[in-house]
Amino acid sequence: MINLTKYVLKRPVTTIMCILCLIFFGYTSVTGATMELTPEMDMPMLLVLTNYSGANPEDVNDLITKEIEDQVGSLSGLKSITSASSEGMSMVMLEYEYGTDTDEAYDDLKKKIDLVTTQLPNDADTPVIMELNMDSAADITLAIDNASQNNLYSYVNNELVPEFEKIAVAADVSIRGGSDEYVKIEVIPEKVSQYKVSISSIASDIQAADLSYPAGDTQVGSQELSVSTRMTYNTVENLKKIPLTVPSGDTVYLEDVANVYTTTDSSSSIARYDGNDTISVSISKQQSATAMELSNQVKKTISRLMAEDPDLNIILVDDSSDSIMESLMSVVETLIMAVVISMIIIWLFFGDIKASLIVGSSIPVSILAAFILMDLMGFSLNVITMSALTLGVGMMVDNSIVVLESCFRATASSEKKAGLVEFMDNALEGTRVVGASVLGGTATTCVVFIPLAFLEGMTGQLFKPLGFTIVFCLTASLISAVTVVPLCYMIYRPRERQKAPLSKPVYRLQDTYRSAMRVILPKKKTVMFISIGLLMFSLFLATKLDMELMGSDDNGEITISVDTRPGLMTEKADEILREIEGIIVQDSNLESYMTSYGGGGIRADDSATINAYLKDDRDMDTVDVVKMWKKQLADVRNCDISVEMSSSMSMMSSALESYEVILKGADYDEVKSISNKIVTQLMERDDVTKIHSDLENSSPVVEIRVDALKAQAAGLSASKIGSAVHNAISGVESTEIEIDGNDIDVKVEYSDEDYKTIDQVKGLVLTTGSGGSVALTDVADVQFVDSPASISREDKEYKVTISGEYTELATRETKMRINQEVVTPNLTPSVSIGLNSIDSSMNEEFSALYKAIGTAVFLIFVVMAAQFESPRYSFMVMTTIPFSLIGAFGLLFLTNCKISMVSLIGFLMLIGTVVNNGILFVDTANQYRETMDMDTALIEAGATRIRPILMTTLTTIISMIPMAMAIGNSGNMTQGLAIVNIGGLTASTVMCLLMLPGYYKLMSGNRKIIKEKRGGRRKPWPVIAGSFKKNLKRNRKDKGRSEE
Incomplete structure (x- = not known):
């Protein structure tokens, strides 16, 4: 390493050119880097959705969900199966082990689904497989209005959506709000009875009339041309002339038995922006694309469309790229502040602005070098990697400070006049003395990140870039310290000022330290007991800390989830949503909001979402607004309301404001019975309120029970009866026709006033196989039964979630106490308490991090033992690690910061940095x-x-x-990491200076270190840290002299 320094000092121009190249390529790497909020995470999850229209949750569970679960349960790499059966919809989610090839898993699942499809009911749709990932949520949300359009939904769906679908990086474009246009074939009951036709026969005749039938090929001259038979109806008037098949054989047209006209669906989907009806368009990016790319192309498309149509108004409601840029800029600001603060501290100690500039110049060089290495590794610029750079600033200057101070000491001990040659010699000598020590210190810090490289799962994907980035920074800072710092020292020729701002305080502190140690050192056993006592107290504080998987970023967005009573009419649900909107708009912190209800998707149709966006200059933090809104919305009736911060990391965040317990068992009725008992007992407690369970939203449903004997006597089957009832209530979607270039559905159904009530359904007349008629009530009983809104299962066991809110500040002990007093006594051997996804992930990821921390401690011991050539000294230095826990846990407790994955990474970093002071002390003492x-x-x-x-x-x-x-939107995500290091380093520094000498004396006993004899006196200024080769050679020489 000293040879590198010699080369740099002898070839300054070459070195400067190399630095310029580094700046150029570093700038290129920065400007060309991908910008994201977090590192790309591959979460292998697949979702199977099956539509079974008209079926209640119990039928969906028995006929669809269980069949799929049994078929896919044997797939390799499968970690868990979670399912939900709701009215007309089965959802089965498969989570795979990390590292599973998603494409291969998809193909294997597709084969299994193809096999099970034959076992599903005939009227169930084919199961659809979807891949879930971190990018599944919409990246951009638009609110669209156009005053010149009568049917805004059709205009957006047919004209605008295709334009957004053309964007190369767009993966999905969905629309919500308004009503779609369709052609309604409204049958006339009297005419249907007169001509003895049915809805299904009419739909079949329409399908047959809209024909495109390939016939094969024929030869025309020397060419072969394909032949097909085609008949289409592209206008409503043409549809009216479709002939129908009737038993009498008479010529009857569609217009003779039905009214044919164009209309719109009754609105089952709601979208409002700031209280005004709108059409909401959500756009998500492809997994390989970035939010910035999507945002830029969507904005270009919006500008073009609005320029073409002056009446068109498109509002960009939500753009994930904005929050990404805001988060990254806040981290950049923090990074700049860290650099400036570091330079100020150096000036305070040395009193020479040149010294600050020397160390300051090494920081950007190290950062740019790190950017180049990050680019080569394919890392993006995100909150995690940028935070790593911020954390690295303090550690980067350590090497430069050590080298610079060593150069100052070399100059102070030199008797020659300080000219250019002398400054060159002093720079070389100062670097030579501490070169090996800074290498050792950097090695001990870098080695703790080796375990991160072997971590899998969420932790590995999220924090590998952080570990690598810090290692890149430290490696670059090491090279910068032995090249840039000596070169700048030679060029700028700084002088250490005796009257530096902190010179006198440091001298006084040294005198105070000497006096204090003369009292403390003889009482080494007392010191040991005090330190152990403090450590035990800090571990006690650790048990009082709450835990979460990961902190969430604060981007000023709040999500209000509203679950209405199952079966509630859209008009009533709209009244509830407007009541909620009326409450939140009174808050001056609110800037805008978007309301969405219905429209299908994975969420049930009785669920609504209000996305609220707060002002940048709001008076309250987002978390405080959430708490206030929870209280204000508590009195809204006929619905369950959840108010949470909207965060990109919300799926990995957990809070203790809400109580939750999950019951699991193989018998649904048993789980249901125990759940009801627990809910009743929880409602009687004072420490928890607003108790809800998955089962409380059960709703009455009408069940038609077919009498097999009566149906057989009438020549009917259960399937025919079910089909007739379905057609009477829901109609039949027969075909699509193209009108003005747009495909419009054609639906055969009764009038909106027919079969609207239960009495009308009971009066339904069925057509028998012989052409006769029979009333529905003659062959079946119409009954009211209770049905759950949804049936949840996990790993083929039924699952019920009971939730509530604490009435006071809660801790982990609060939940444990409630479970011990209420839940556990009601459990049976076949019903147990399950973990939610957050708790399960927390156990898994924390266990992996604990192993990584343990491995890091072992690696540090190995490196230091090799450095000192003595395990004893390595043990001495490692006593600084428990010292650091005193401050780390103490500061976490004082700041009410939770233990999370980020704070555990902070502990991993901490054990690599706190030992440096111990190394410095032990080496100097030796x-x-x-x-x-x-x-x-x-x-x-x-x-x-x-x-x-x-x-x-x-x-x-x-x-x-x-x-x-x-500070900034993403500050909460990495706050725990900084708090752990600040508290740990502070405590470790104090304890290292005051208590490590006592441990040194205890562990060294009366052993003496032989004085080095090399002719001449020792250097008047001490070595900053140990040297591997130097210590080894010294020990060998001393051993040889002793033998002589």
């Missing part, structure tokens, strides 16, 4: 003991090392303060 007695050596080692320890520690700590303050 050197001083060659010429001093043990007590004096320990005291002087601590006093001498106070300034470099304070400088390196303060730059690291203070540079993390902006991150610890959670």
Whole structure:
């Protein structure tokens, strides 16, 4: 390494050119990098959706969901199966082990679904397989209005949606709100009875009339041409002339038995923006694309469309790229603040602005080098990698500070006049002395991130880039410290000022330290017991800390989820939504909101969502607004309301404001019975309120029970009766026709006033196989029964979720106490408490991180033992690790910060940084003991090392303060990491200086270190840290002399 420094000092122009190349390629890497909120995460999950119209949840569960679960349960790599059966819809979600090839899993699942399809009811739709990932949510939401369009839905669906679908990086474009246009064949009951036709026969005749039938090929001259028979109806008037097949054989046209006209669906989908009806369009990006690319192309399309139609108004309601840019810019601001703060601290200690500039110049060089390596690794610019750069600033300057101070000491000890050659020599000598030590210190910090490279799952995907980025920064800072710093020292020739702002305070601190240690050092056993006591107290505080998987970012968005009573009419649901809107619009912090209801999708049709967007200059934090709205909306009736912060990491966030327990068992009735008991008992408690369960939303349904004997006597089957009832109530969608270039559905159905009530359904007349008629009530009983709104299962067991809200500030003990007093006594051997997805992931990811931390501790021990050539000294230095826990857990407790994946990564980083001060102290003490007695050596080692320890520690700590303050939208995501390091480094620094000498004395005993004899006196200024080869050679020489 010293040879590299020699080359740099002898070839300054070459070095400067290399730095310019580094700046150029670093800038290229930055400008060409992909910008995302978080690193790309591959979560192998597949979803199977099956539509079974008209079926209640119990039938869907028995006939669809169970069949699919049994068929796919044997797939390889499958981690869990979760299902939900609701009215007319089965949803089966398959979660695979991390690392599973999603494409291969999709193909295997497709084969299984093809096999089970033959076992499903004939009137059930073919199951649809969807791939779920972190990008499944919409990236852009638009609100569209056009005053010149009578049917806004058809205009948007037919004219605008295709334009957005043309965008290359768009994966899906969905529409919500308004009513779609269709051709209604409204049959006349009297005419149907007169001509003895049915809805199904009319639909069949329409389908037969709209014909395109391939016949094969024929030869025309020397060419072969395809032949097909085709007959289409492209106008409503043509549809009216379609001939129908009737038993009498008479010529009867469609217009003779039905009214044919164009109309719109009764609105079952609602979309409003700021209280005004609109059409909502949601656009999601392809997994390989970025939100920035999608945003740019969508904005170009919007500008073009609005320029072509002056009446068109498209509002960009939500754009994920905006929150990404805001989050990244807040991290960049934090990074700049960290750099400036570090330079100020250096000036305060050295008193020379040139010294600050020297260290400051090494920071951008190291960062740009890290950008180049990140680009080569394919890392994007996201909150995690940018936070790694911010964290790395404090650690990056450590090496530069050590080298710079070493150069100052070399100059101070030199008796020659300080000219260019002398500054060159001093720069070389200062770097030579500490070169091996900065290498060792960097190695101990970098080695803790090795376990991250082997982590799988969510933690590995999320934090591997963080670990690699910090290693890149530290490696670059090491090279910068032995090249850029000596070169700048030679060129700028800085002087250490005796009257630096912190010179006198440091001298006083050194004197105070010497006095204090003369009292503390003889009481080494007392020191040991005090430190152990503090450690035990910190571990006690750790048990009081709450836990979460990961903190959420605050982008000023709130999601209000509204679950209405099953079967509630759209008009009534709209009244509830308007009541909620009327409450939240009174908040001055609200800027805009978008309301969505119905429209299909994965969520049930009785669920609504209000996405609220707060002002940037709001008076309250988003979390406080959420708490306030929860109280204000508590009195809204006939629905369940959930108010949560909207975050890109919301699926990985958990909060203790809500109580939740999951019951699992193989017998649905048993799980239901126990759930009802627990709900009743929870409602009697004072510490939890607003108790709900999955089963409470059961609703009455009409069930038609066919009498097999009566139906057979009438010449009818259960399927024919069911089909007739379905057609009478829901109609039949027969075909599509093309009108003005747009495909419009054709639906055969009765008038809206027919079969609207239960009495009308009971009066339905069925046509028998012989052409006769029979009343529905003659062959079946019409009954009211209760049916659950949804049936949930997990790993083929029934699952019921009971939830509520705490009436006071809750902790983990609160939930445990409630479960022990209420839930556990009601359980049976076949019913157990299950984990929700957040708790399950937390257990899995935390276990992986605990193993990584343990591995990192072992690797640090190995590196230091090799560095000191002594396991004993390695154990001494490692006592700084438990010291750090005192401050880390203490500061987490004081700031009410939860233990999360991010804070555990902070502990991983911490154990790699706190040992550096210990290395510095132990190495200096070993050197001083060659010429001093043990007590004096320990005291002087601590006093001498106070300034470099304070400088390196303060730059690291203070540079993390902006991150610890959670500045910016994404501040909460990485706050825990900074708090752990600030608290840990602070405590470790104090404990290292005050208590490590006592541990050193206890573990060293009366052993003496032989004084180095090389002719001539020792250098008057101490080595900053140990050298591998130097210590090894010294030990060998000393051993040889002893034998002589």
